Amino acid sequence: MDPDTVDPETFMMNGAQSNETAPETYEPVQHHWFYRKEIKNSKEIWLPFSQRDSDALEAKYISDLPEEEKIVATEGGRFDVDIPKRIRNPVYWKGDITNVRRCSWFYKGSTTAKYSPYEEDIATNLEAEYRKCFENNQWHKRIELPNKDLIVLHSYDVLVLFPPSMSADDWSNAQSQVRPRVVRRGVEEFEIDEGEPEKVDHILFMVHGIGSVCDLKFRTVEEVVDEFRNISLQLIRTHYQSSCQNGISNRVEVLPISWHDELHSEDTGIDKILRSITLESISRLRDFTNDTLLDILFYTSPKYCQKIVSTVGQELNRIYELFKSRNPTFKGGVSLGGHSLGSLILFDLLAHQQSPIEDDSTSQTSKDRRISHMYGAMNTGIVRIHYPQLSFQPAALFAMGSPIGMFMTVRGLDSLGEDFALPTCEAFFNIFHPYDPVAYRIESLINPNLANLKPMLIPHHKGRKRMHLGKN
Template sequence: MWISGPIRVRVIAVSSCGNWQRCYSTARQSSVVRWFYASDVPKSKPEAMQYTPTKPPSTFVPFSANDSKRLEWAYNNDPNRKVLVKEDGLFHVNLDRREVAPVYWQGPVFEVRRGLWFYHNGGKPSPCSEQLGLEIEQFYQRAIADDAKTDPKEKHTERVYCLDSLSGKIKFSKDNRSVAWVNPDDSMTLQRLTGGTKVVRGYNDKVDEEQEGAVGADGDTVSDSPAEESLKDKFMSSLFDSEGQMENKSEEDLKHEMESEYDDTDKASSDKTRPDDSTRKVTHLLLCVHGIGQRLARKIESVNFVHDINVFRKSFKALYTETEELQAALNPDRVPVDPKNKDEKSKKSKKDQEGDPSLLNCEVQALPVLWRDSVAFGMTQSERTVHPKGITLDDVTVEGVRAVRHIVGDVILDVFLYKQPNFKRQIIDAVKEEVNRIYKLFRENNPNVGDELKVSLIGHSLGSAICYDMLTNKDDVKDLEFEVENFYGVGSPQGLFLLLEGTSIEPEDLLINGSYYNIFHPCDPIAYRVEPLVDKEAAPCPVARIPYSKGGLNSQIQELSQFGQRITKGATSAWSTVMSSWASKTDKSVQDALKNVLETTRDANDKFQKTLDGQELVSDESEGPEVPRKVAEKLTKLNVNGRVDYGLQEGVLDISLIAALASHISYFENPDMVNLILWSLYKPDGVPVLQENQQSSE
């Protein structure tokens, strides 16, 4: 029940011109403060996207406990500094502007809040705005002071004050001053009828096991974001509706997927069994160079290489955590593995992990290298100075379907331009500058990284050709701030480029310390082999096949199972239709014949399903000649495993044009490729391939 005579106190410390003054000056208890960041509506995006927010953010995610403590320390001691947060400091917080942004690439910028008072209405705790929180805190301190002056017998009374920021009132609980109800002046509002919106002082990360969102003893109040569906699967499956038209909602969904990338690196931060991501050991840095089409990201945000690498990063962390063999490969002296006794191996591994959480650290970091916006090709009006007479692509583009032509230009023209000597040099120089910038910044932000850090390059599509040309040019290699360990060409057209140039691959020309991997999907129309360019006798030899990781095998089995079920379902439907329409028109012999066809189909599917259940899969891959020894010796100079071409295994249903296109843009979410790369980093001479491709002969 509201009491009369509310007290009004003016707020004296508010934000001014975007520069925040230090507030909550009386609330220095770090244990009750938690820092949050918005995850749904960015404050800004890269200038090229021409973005303006249309609504304020409504979803806030807590920083990890460690990041929050460091933010609070900086807030109280050095508020003008930028604080690195998230895994390996991939993002930084500007305390003055209250925003968080990526460190190594351009991306969306989100609001940051220092939370002291939180909304608690049966859901996840959400921080009040800092202005409102400051005002509530001042009234809280006033209530505490008033209690100290009041007779103890009269202390337990509700205290009500007027709020300036909401034009309403706040009522503090008579039993606990850290709990209050905010109510606007409008007596007809829902909040007024239900007693107001509950706010609680201090962040409590526990919830009641029996009631989600209630404050209790166990569980996290802020759950992880939902499991993220493959971006490429979502893009390809929702690109067209049943009538072949573009769906408007799919792009909004994809935006949300990318804007939630800030959540991805913190999912394990509250798990005490995991290492502290802010100080973890990193021994391998993967710099990933994009290919064609990145300029298209200005128009279609789902075409986003940064997101691809975020998915890649999450994939190798998850795969490492789930695979004891990989853990043993990285830590051979700390994770005993007995392949003959899986149960004992599992017990030992789990015991070691519980005693040493660092075993769950894969020691790998991957960062995107974005070069396209650094190169001016004379494509737009702002790049008129590139052509001697100021002519641009806009000037020569035909009027018809101009939008489609621009999309094609944003994708295909990158290849044409790269084959022009002057533009090729611009692109390579831009990539060199960017990889050097990222490398130096990473070492600066992670001083604990020692000389053992190894840097490898991953080039996707055209990016693989750029990296190859850079790594075969002595002057370019000299310009790099680091030595390159491994080079991975992914979905690479380099084999075709070298063929058209009439050149071959000489192992001594590739200036790397480790191995060269040419990884491709058999359905990828952009990818080509390179081994025949090392030695022509390698052409008839089958490529090294990358085995399924656990996830890959299960997904194939599921796909095969669903395929068989669809065959049976279709046959059953067809049988029912035929029988209903022909029952009165066809003699019994025809009906019996059709029935036999159906029964045969069912028997075949039952047998097929039993095979799947037992995982008795038989490869139908045709065997080719073994790799001649002299060819293997040449290939060993490029890759310690004696092979360079590594092919992912083809899925049963990878037979359509859409599947072919999807195969080229989905490498970084493929668990089998992730598995191969991790093995190549941890055990360079022990990369797993299907056994039939490991032999060689004279």
């Protein structure tokens, strides 16, 4: 039986009484802040903020500050919550504005496995009625809600919801298909995370590959990066527990960099043109091709390649400067990570950064020679692209499932040379799964003898074998 439904016959025999001793005095309910999240099939769920974020929201809520100053940075500073408006905004990327709520009473609907909070005014009324019942020791109070739901307060910890289709006088009918459901007061039974450390040790910018979604779950780059960040924090807490407790290791902030929407925006007109030339047959396959696979061809076009690299470069600089303005004490390093085509975009961008030892007196001829070396003697590479200069020097580039080696070969380059280096980035890691069909090695382009060297196996943090690593 669902533990959050009430069997009518059992409920009748027990007299709707609690087996626990009631507290002697009334204790006000503790509020916790939640935010709404849209899920598939137009459904929604409410998720709790971390304890640290909820405490910060509650402190600002009860403060005497003007309403325009009641804005709280939450979730590591990635979302701002406007308390008076009850909305939550993403800070670093474009995204949906979601509702937030100060919660204390919860119910479970008939179609969801998660609890949903009552609206704040309803919760306030329920708490007031609960207090009257408690202080007067007069229970079995019936409260009808605006949507015709009926809540019965049988005792201090037996609170029941009757849907409109079921009368509270009919629950002895064993044939009833609708069972009364438990109402929860407070958040004692919720799993609430303590929250992320405030201090950030390192930033990792992640650039996505082809298409508008990043995996077979059809998640966006922001959603995938959320999971990446959560796993990173989990590993730090479990593998460096002592350092975490002593404040030596804190967290890595992972932020998404998106370029697909800009490429397919109305400004470029790509999608409009594609719709006019796309055949009507096998429409789903053609839509997938236009949205995903054609991104590879667009990157080989000077016009659209310029749009992509400009977007990535501008977003990297914009988000980095915004992060520093919101975290003025940050002294950590920055790394870049790219998946699939995203790794190639970053590789090209970093290959065209001005070296710290170069200055304005560096001749254009020497720069052109470097570019020609990068893309082959036949000048078949993308040499007409203007690559923006980054406002920071990354510590490392992590290429995941990367086709860099293949693209270098297609561009007519048979060797990078053993003295090859990215001008402003000291470390480069080529990470791949052995069954990834678009991942290629790059070591042999630096030294042909490395083609026979087996890649290094990365131990999985739970003991499984998953990734392979090539380090240059």
